[in-house]
Amino acid sequence: KQEVTQIPAALSVPEGENLVLNCSFTDSAIYNLQWFRQDPGKGLTSLLLIQSSQREQTSGRLNASLDKSSGRSTLYIAASQPGDSATYLCAVSPFLQTGANNLFFGTGTRLTVIP
């Protein structure tokens, strides 16, 4: 069964700093990987989706990379702002051929950006 791990569980940084969040997964047979943001008590907002054939995706100050063979993804946030404070979740989707219809989530990294 696919297991997704996110380290660290929590991270505090001063405003303006660049930072990297890590995600690792045990089964490299994935179809895509998605990064989400979750504000306290709220639902998930999709940030970036990387297909298994891609190496990275960028959106504004966010850049996500994928190394499928090593089972790793990183989310890079440039010039962090207090509004970036949230929990960041990584989720992988298995190959369609497996018949699985699930997203496998990590437990997230809670980011606090200090003004």
Next chain:
Amino acid sequence: ETGVTQTPRHLVMGMTNKKSLKCEQHLGHNAMYWYKQSAKKPLELMFVYSLEERVENNSVPSRFSPECPNSSHLFLHLHTLQPEDSALYLCASSQELGNYGYTFGSGTRLTVV
């Protein structure tokens, strides 16, 4: 607003009550999902529907009963819940089953007393 709308946003119910959670999407997606998010645990898949047919029931107790009357609406009927069922219940949709980008709703925060 993500395009997936969940109501109510908050719900407090007694263990003997019956209530329903509602999810609605007008994104033209064909697959819809219920997830449960408990404190300090990864999101857990509960149910999957594709074109209004249930395709997966992830070992969920029968006190949770899903309904998908059409491809835009998904319900989760609740009865005789336990306090440990208190959680954030999230609805999601995707263009097709399983392997496309997912869009999540804002969730229903359920408290069972």
